[in-house]
Amino acid sequence: MPDLAHNLDAVHQRIALAARIAGRDPGSIALLAVSKTFPAEDVRAAHVAGQRAFGENYVQEALTKIGALSDLRASLAWHFIGPLQSNKTRPVAEHFDWVHSVDRLKIAQRLSEQRPDTAPALNVCLQVNISGEASKSGVTPEEALDVARQVAALPRLRLRGLMAIPEPAGDVEQQRVPHRALRELFDRLRAQGLDLDTLSMGMSGDLEAAVLEGATIVRVGTAIFGARDYSH
Template sequence: MPDLIHNLEAVQQRIALAAQVAGRDPRSITLLAVSKTFPAEDVRAAYTAGQRAFGENYVQESITKIEALADLRATLEWHFIGPLQSNKTRPVAENFDWVHSVDRLKIAQRLSEQRPDNLPPLNVCLQVNISGEASKSGASIPEAVEVAQAIAALPKLNLRGLMAIPEPAGSIEEQRAPHRQLRELFERLRNDGLELDTLSMGMSSDLEAAVLEGATIVRVGTAIFGTRDYSH
């Protein structure tokens, strides 16, 4: 799949250039390839090209894909990044390495209860509704501090940081503003004593802005895999 490999290299170059502008080591930024709606064969092709972390949004689709790629499980990292309903937490707790979309304490509690004892703690990020959109999931900025402290105390979870999906914006300065807000909240939580190391922010259209504001994970799908077909 030459297009996929070319796209992957182009995105890695974008990250490297943004990191250079920000005075950061590009190795401090993880590229999460968002493979939702794309088949396991595409994930395998990206894996062969060196990609190791993959993001999924839909529980049933992702479990099917994880099973199809079981031979790669030891070195492939699965991240759940989509909205998570409380009745769908068990398969996520049992199969994923990361969950970025923990948007309320109830979801974290269920993941904690359902994480198998034989697996390492589940890495989680608190999703923050940084733009205050009614249609978006996530804790508000004022409630995020209390929720983060409660999640950090749960067993079998490892609160790594924060995630956000900002409202689309035009210029890079407009794109940087919400990412800056998330970074400032992240720094506040660290100052309050939480041992956080992850800012999951930035996608295909705004990864440069996110890297400039300190993203440690950028979630990129379309720029790697191409336009998605949601018809199915």
């Protein structure tokens, strides 16, 4: 098992340094530990080290992990961040606190219908294909305002903001370009009256660029847990 406490501290230091450069409060940026493909034991160890929010991409793997860590449920926040098929929305609506990857209205409608009445509103982000990649999910920037308004009107959901997975770029200045575009879109939606507070952007390789451009949640996996093994 990697030294999760050391790795978490190193990531927090990266966030804090970028925040200081941007003139931001490091406390305004939340760290989401992306635990996909890693065992429940690693999540438990990260929890011991102080981490509380965890991101998962695969529904069945996540449900197994959530069950194995049910004793920690009151102090964990589970975020679904992967592509979500319409036939998998029910367990996500029932067991997660956040969904970052709402990439079309149909998914939001199903989450709204399937969120238990006894649960708090499900926090959701609208995924935007900010780099225009054919292989990436998400609404186009041009569609974002219309879809966001429709999602915001759904019961049992709370539209918190925007999420993107920008195309990889070389240096920080290049990385900042798509993050800046997402932040500018976020600002435009807020100017149109949408009550948004979350920009979910930035990962292990580009979190500094994301923080410099206004990220409020960075999604970090390998810098915390190490390289992933997809062979299983």
